[in-house]
Amino acid sequence: MNQKNDISALVDCLIAADSYLGDHRDALTRRIAHIQAMRKRITEGRVDLLDLASGHEHFGLHRTANGWSFREWAPHATAVYLVGDFSEWREDPAYALTRLETGGGQWEIRLPPERLHHGDLFRLRIHWPGGVGDRIPAYARRVVQDPQTLIFNAQVWAPSSPYRWRHAEFTRPDRPPLIYEVHVGMAQEAETIGTWGEFTERVLPRIVLAGYTTIQLMAVQEHPYYGSFGYHVSSFFAASSRFGTPEDLMALIDVAHGQGIAVIMDLVHSHSVSNTVEGLGQFDGTEYQYFHEGSRGHHHAWDSRCFDYGKPEVVHFLLSNCRYWLDAFHVDGFRFDGITSMLYTHHGLERAFTGYGDYFNDAVDEDALAYLALANEVIHRLRPDAITVAEDISGMPGLALPVAAGGVGFDYRFAMGVPDYWIRLTKDIPDEHWPMGHLWHELTNRRQEEKTISYTESHDQALVGDKTLIFRMADAALYGHMSRDDPDLGVDRAMALHKMIRLITLATAGNGYLNFMGNEFGHPEWIDFPREGNQWSCRYARRQWSLVDDPGLKYHLLARFDQRMIALCRQADLLSAPDLSLLWDHDGDKVLAFLRGGWIFVFNFHPQHSFTDYGIPAPDIAYRMVLDTDARPFGGHGRLAPDQVHHTLPDPSNPWGTRLSLYLPSRTGIVLAPRACGQGQGNRI
Known part of the structure; x- marks a missing residue:
């Protein structure tokens, strides 16, 4: 079968699964062809896609048999230096990079072993026509912030002995995921930033006891502003140092694997922080190296930069990022954040997505769609047991269908309408007017050919400015009426509905279920990260585990119910x-x-x-x-x-x-x- 007929067969399969797609045959044909064309373009028809996705082994700093090698892509640069502790932060000719004659703007330096040492701080100093600036390398694997000056620097990270995995052969169990969404920094009870190690010791055992099968780690990639919840990424290849060392994160994942629990992470490829020194903004003096030029390159709602997914070097960078986390940290998959923002040039802002015409028009970024398909291909070829989850509010058809079936390749998509519906019910509609038929429709309205993960509330509903379900239903009564011997009608209603809402959401979920840490026991209050407006307090960026540990409080009873509910789901293999x-x-x-x-x-x-x-x-x-x-x-x-x-x-x-x-x-x-x-x-x- 030739390529044209092959594409036609894929389109036929898509339309057979969803007849409404029949009116958009031409668009589907173009998109599948575009995916194939992008694959051929970036591999030049001669490099295997998995090999192409190994850019992290070529770029960045690496210890070699003869010392050190460092490479960077900066096509607009006229000179590049390594500056750091080793050069007294001056431009030393001994640390000048050489521009390679081939490579489209690659720079390289090789150094003897005594020139760099584990723990050295460094940056790049990049010159371009009309300017110069310090930059943290794009492929930096370790970035640290000085606690006094708050300045970020890359750090040479080459411990004398690499981490030794105890469960290197772990394979994610082939069963629907029961996901416990966590933020390690706010997972502790103390009013401080938690660490990978503290989480492994104190919180992981709770997840095991609760019966969840998968941990979803938020805020893994380095981000300069803690309050961004990890979604304004600056260094895509660096595990956030505010939580500890890379080896500490490896140990967390290793211990989880030893308990039979898979670990996936939030992967933010939908945008990048605007910062220039810490991030990729104007990395080589231009705004269009990694991002679109002009207004399209700026996400004005998020104050961030938008990747140009049509650029082979950008696709190479992001595909390598996917492979890096699988290779180096043994993660078991990814939740791709902000898919809607990637898929549409309008980012999905103020769009209702009420018809199929919203998915097939000039606002769709087909380069982004092709990148996501290639990313899923890389991930699943490298780790067939890995899972990928799309966070998309638009309902774009085919996201969670295999690439080989004409889809984008995600294993699951979030049922994001479900938590929104629970908010509407509990906020706007009196209990006695809840419509059962409409509730059933909202809980089960999904593409049957695509797998979905349902949830009642994630971290989004717990952020300051919003309310968790328990807080919305019980309000101030949570502060004074949560003792077991203290009857209160408001708390009684909130607890009854809290259990029912979770049970019916899980029981009707398509193929997976998610819960944000602490919500299973009705964690009170909201999440508010340290910021100027709260005097940089961690008071609300923590989890009060002592509440659930106290058998005299009703939180303990809610947690007991959740544990039993999850156990029954697993016993029945319900999902x-x-x-x-x-x-x-x-x-x-x-x-x-x-x-x-x-x-x-x-x-x-x-x-x-x-x-x-x-x-x-x-x-x-x-x-x-x-x-x-x-x-x-x-x-x-x-x-x-x-x-x-x-x-x-x-x-x-x-x-x-x-x-x-x-x-x-x-x-x-x-x-x-x-x-x-x-x-x-x-x-x-």
Whole structure:
């Protein structure tokens, strides 16, 4: 089959999966051809893509058998020097780089071993027509900030013995991910910046106990402003030194692997910090080396720079960045941040994305789309077990389809409409008016051919200026009524809905589930990083684990419920079961019931009404109640007998021919397992 026919076959597959794409055949054909053309262009048809993605082994500082080598790409530069401790920060001819005759603007220097030492601080001093400036190397693997002057410098990092991996052969388990999203800096309780080591010792065991299978690390790549949450990256190849050494991060990942937990990281390729010395802005004196020229190169909403994904050198840089984290740190995949901003020249700002025309027009950056496809190809060829997750609010079709099937290659996409819907319900709609049919639609509205990860709230909903679900529902009562012996109607409502919302979101999730650290137990207050406006305080950039550790507080009970919920999900392999089907929804009663993997989930969201002998259509087998959100061990009222067995009754009025007759307390969710699966473990931890 020739290339033209091959592309046509891929487009046919896409349209077969989604007939609405039929009107955009020409655009789909062009995009797939563009991916193939970019691959050929950057590899020149003679270099394997994985080899091309090894630029981090060519550029930057490396210790060699004969000393040191350093290379940098700076096409507009007229002279480049290494300056640092070793040169008294002066331009020493002994540290001048030579421009290579071939290489499109590459500079190189080779030094004997005694010229540089582990721990030396350094920068590049780059000259260009009409100017000169200090720059941290683009491929710097270690960047540190002076605590007094707050100045950033690259650092020679060549410890005498490299980190020795104990679990180098770890393979991510082939199962739907249960993701625990974390920020290491704010993972400790003390009002300070936490470290990789503290996280490994104190927080990782909590994640293991909670039952999550995957850690998603935020803020790994170096960023000059701590309060950016790690999303204004300056040094793409450097693990943030504010949390410790590279070896400390390696140890964190290694220990997690030893516990059977995969580790993925946020990868920020959607934009770059605007800084010039610390970042890539005007690196060689031009604004267009890595970024688009003019207004297109500036993300005005984020105050950052936008990569030019049509430039082979930029694609090479970013592909190498993908491979570097897999090679050097053994991460098990990536959450690609800000995909929407990459995909559209308008960055998705103030766009509703209400129709397919929004995905096929001149505003789509097809270079960015092609880069993402090549990035996924590199990642999955290098690590077939690795996962990639797209954070996209637009709903662009094909993101989570394999490149070989005409897609962009992500394994999963976030169901970002779900947390937004929970905010609308809890913020704007009284409990008694929650629409069950619309709720079901929002929870299950996804592209069936693409895998999705659902969540009730991530770090986004916890940031200052917003509110977590528990804070939105309980508000100030969290400060004074969270003792187990302190009844409060507001807290009671918040806890009941907190459990129900999490359970129904997990049970209806497409192929994965995410939780931000601490939200599982209703962590109070918001996240506010040190900044001038709060006198550089870490008071709200931490996690108060003592709250969940205190058995006398209701936080402890919420955490106990989450642990049981996750355990049941794993026991049933729930997220691998595709047969999600609605059994019953009644808007007036606020009752919703559905079947998945043979398990039945029933929710009564009504704020006041409990129902006796409530009929739910169901297959004709016996069921055991294995989870009850109203159970006393989870802070409920204990209105249901634990471990009760339910038998179906004849009912010719529904397609199953049988029904369950249930007592449904108000604001309660229950899980019924086929009796052989129940094992009499309902509500137990």
